Every structure is written in C-alpha cells, then in structure tokens.
Amino acid sequence: MKRNLVFLISFLLGSFLYSDAERKPVPLKRGSGAEVLYFDFGESAPKSFFQSEKLQEPKLEDLKLGFLDAAPGYYSGPDGGEVYQWAKNHYQWKRADGSVFTEWPTGIFKLDFPTGTGFVFAPPSASCNGCLPTLVWNYPDNTKITKYWISHRKEYDSIYQKPLEYQNYLLVNESKFGKPKLELENLIFYGSDKWNEFLRVFGEEVKTKSLFTFLKNEFGFENRGKIPVLLFDDYQTAKEYIGFDLPGANQTEMGLGGKDAIVLCCGEQMPERSGNPNFDVDSLRRVNFSMVLQKLTRNAEQVSCLKTIAETGTQPSQEILDPWFEEGLASYIESRMSDRKRVWVYTETEKLIRENKAPKSFKTLLDAKYKDNIPYLFGAILVKHIHDVYGKDTITSYQKETCLGLESTLALQKVTGVSADSILKESVKRFETDKIQILKDSKSLSLSGYTVMNPQFPNEYFSFLEKGFTLKESAKEIKSYDELPSLYKIFVANVNDYTGKREGDFLGPKGTYFFLWKKGNYRWFGDGWEANVFPGNQIVFRGSNFTLVEWENGKKQYVAPNGDSVVFPNRESVQYSE
Secondary structure, eight states: OHHHHHHHHHHHHHHHHHHHHHOEEOOBTTBTTOOOOOOOOOSSOOOSHHHHHTSOOOOHHHHOBOOSSOOOEEEEOTTSOEEEEEETTEEEEEOTTSOEEEEOTTSOEEEEOTTSOEEEEEOOOTTSTTOOOEEEEEOTTSOEEEEEEETTTTEEEEEEEEGGGTEEEEOOOHHHHOSOSEEETTEEEEOOGGGHHHHHTHHHHOOHHHHHHHHHHHHOOOOOSOEEEEEESSHHHHHHHHTSOOOOSSGGGOEEEOSSOEEEEOGGGSOOOOSOHHHHHHHHHTSOTTHHHHHHHHHHHHHHHHHHHHHHTOOOSSOOOOHHHHHHHHHHHHHHHOHHHHHHHHHHHHHHHHTTOSOSSHHHHHHHTTGGGHHHHHHHHHHHHHHHHHOHHHHHHHHHHHHTTOOHHHHHHHHHSSOHHHHHHHHHHHHHHHHHHHHHTHHHHHTTTOOBOOBSSHHHHHHHHHHOOOOOSSGGGOOSGGGSOOTHHHHOBOOTTTTTTOOEEEEOGGGOEEEEOTTSOEEEEETTEEEEEETTTEEEEEOSSOEEEEETTSOEEEEOTTSOEEEESSSSOOEEEO
16 A cells, blocks of 8 residues: 555656656747846835836736747746646746736736736727727735826826725826925815916815815715826816816816816916905905815715725726716715805706706706706705705715616615605705795805905995985975985995906995996995996985985985986085976
C-alpha cells in the first residue's frame, strides 16, 4: 500500500513537471524579442489633474500576446508566467511581477496587481464615431481615477471616484480654468474676474451648510468629496463645454448640477463694482444666489446614486431619465430655502393650469420632459406632496429604485402603494389649497431680500401709511390750499444712486412697494393706492376713488370721488370745475 502511494505521488509530480515543461511559449505580439513592460500606478489615487496626467497608461499593443492559433489551454508567457487561453482574444497572463493581464474579445482588457491596484481599458461603443476608450485606474482603498472621453470637446475628463464614501469629482485642469477663485467648505470655484462680486458675498448669501444638513438628515443624500464649480462668462461657452443647451427654468438659473461638477452661467450678467456702494449692494441683492442650492441638490442626489450602485454591486441595465424627479426635487428643496423660488413655482404652476397645460397623467408628465418647465413646476409640486404625505423615506426609496434601473411609474407605485396617476392628481388637488396664501403674498415673496427704498421724509410717509388722507367728498368743499396734503413732503425719494443705471422693483417701508424707471421717474404703491413721481414736473397720487396731483411749482389739484375737481395754481387762487 505504501509502495503504491509513493508511486502515485511520483506519477502526478512527473506529470505536472512534464506538462509545465511542454507548455508552448507565446511571445508578445509586437515581437518575440520585445521587452516585457511593467507598470506602476502608485499607491493611491491622485487628487489633482496634473498628477492624473502622469499616470502610466498601459496600451493593448504593449501587453497583447501573439498566439499562433486560438486553441484553448495553458501556455508560457514571454516572462515565463502562466498563460491560459479560452478563445481568440480571450486569455489571462499571470506575469512575473505578480500582475495579471486579462483580455476579452470585446476589446476590454485589465491589468491587476496583488496589492489591489489595477487598470481597466473599455473601448467606446461602435455607435460613437471618433470616440476614445474609457480608462480606469483602481486602488486598494476603493478609490479610482476614471477618464471619460468627452466627444463634443474631444478631450478626456478625469474623475476622482470613491463612491462608497460619497465622492465623485472632476479633477479640474487649472491650465484651462485657472487657480481656484474661492474655496468654501467642499466647494471650489473656478472662473474669471467677472464673478468676483458674486464670490465675495457667496458665503453670506448661500446657506450651503443648511442645505447639506437637510439633504443628509432628510434623505441620506450626501457629497463628501470636493465639488468643483465652473463659472462661465457667457452662455455659448458654457454650452460648448457641456455639449447641449443649459438646463434652467429661466435666465437667472442657467447651469448644470452634474455628478462630478457644477456649471454656472453667466459671468457677463453678474454685477461688478461701480464705485457706488449703495448701487453695488442693490445689484447683489438681485442676483439669484439660490440657483446654486438647486445645482448642489442635483449633484448630491447623483453622487448618492453612485454610492447605492457601488454598495449593492448592481449595475443598472438602463439609466432612468427622470427629469420630473431630478429637477422637481431640486426645485422643491430650493423653494424651501428661497421665498423668491417658492412664489415662482406656485405662480408658474398656476399659470400652466389656467392655460390647460398641466399634465393629465403620469405618462404625460414623463413624455413632457422639459417642455413648459413642467419638471421644475409640477415636479416640485409632486415631490412636495410625496414628501409631506408619504414621508421622507419614500423620496429616498424612490431615488434608490430608479437609480438601480426601475422604471419611474413602477418605482412610484412600489414605494407608495398608490398608482402614479393617483399621486399626481392628489398633488394637484393639494396645490390648489396650498397656493392660496402663497399667491396672496406673491409680491412680497418675489421681492424677498430686495433693497428697501426709503422716502426723504420718513415721518410724513409713515404718518400717511397709518392715517391715509382725510379729504372732503366734494372738491367744492375744499376752500384752502393747505387742506390738500403736500405730496412732495411724503413721496419724494433719493434715487440718485440708481437713476440712469437701474430699472426695476424695490421694497418700500412697512409692506409697501417701489418701482424705478431708468430715466428717473418712480412709483410708490400699496393696497389700493399708488403715487407716481415725475421729477422736475409733478406727483400724481391715485387712491381707490380719488386723485391728487402736486406740481413742483406748488400747484395742487384734487379730483373727488364724485368727479368734481379743484385746482390751486398757488396759495392765493383757486379754480373749481365739474
């Protein structure tokens, strides 16, 4: 028995040595005498564009083996390492340095090291004319650098990725975008001097900490990595960078909340210092800073989706294009933190309903895509309804389901237990109730944060607001000049800082409003009254049923509710008319 066991071991050992010795050698395809190349990708992923450019990039022609035929079996590589071929262009080579090279018939190849570092080459799809491959460098700590070919720019974007820790950001080419203009928390801004004023007050105007805290606590959406913010001066340059028209519900929020960077436009519309501090402060108050909250929400939601994919190991078979949720969630979050945005959402949604443009079914909502700003409006209303009625976890669950490839209608049914059509109808019905107070306060909400214009004589103005005007019902009862109020002592404002440079709304004191025309005339107004001031000429006050006029030379006129009129050309003379 012992003798048989020794014989068996000797036979197997001899067979192994014989088979190893008999393995056919296979050379490199670039030549039997060619040198075997070895690679070093470093111990950790680079965190700058210039470092990523120094990464060694293995080429297929450097590694490819030159088999004489496609016979399956073991071979000996050019460095003596074991090779096994399954079929033509499908083999694995265990190299002398411990790395393992694998090629597939699809054109994919990878080079893995025992340390956990590695490289993957993925060829572009056949439908992408002129595209270059996707290149990935992997590291032991689950970080990677991925270079995606951007066909419309004909260049690579280098992305630092650590999805399990909510990190996915563009490594910015500073030779193209310059050094950072501002670093605030994890936001890094790149742009021209046209954005200087915007950036100077950004930290005061945009409550990013509040946003990030809300997104994390409410939905579990995060971005723990860097967030590059690319600031473009004009629309065309921004469009050329991203490759399509910039998303945005209106001209004040053009940009893109991408998964690896944020694009904002347009610097040429941003205020610059004029030397007049009052004018400059007013200019900044008119900037739509809250648009950044919208883009940051989109970014965090997408980075969280990447985390879900990495965590589950499930690569979705299709990417769900879901603008109603993506833009709706971002608009909803922004509207929670911005009065101006909230009143815009409700005003524009009401307008679409009135014009019979509201989606009648969930399919109509999906088919509309970006038409008539429907994702920014009905998407926001729908997200608000789901959040309020079905709870915050429902939002998170829906995002995860669609992130992993479940179609929108099915995902909404799954996470709520209610059909998508029913939820849409519920949300519109709820909107009809919610809108009442918001639209009632629409003027004040739309001007939230604007400059308050003050009258030259505030005591007289406040007295008017408190008491109004006490006037006779008939103009014929007015006997003296002083019975008519002095409009110049109430409604004159100092508009020198803005005349010729600004046209638009201002807030007035105590719930009143002010509008300035560029040429210098202006209007005060409130509930049931308005006062139009024409500098160098006259002031015209219109109440609910009467009119007062005062000229700069002191002349006054009163048109009573019954249509009678009295004119005082001066203190000493009076004229009555019917």
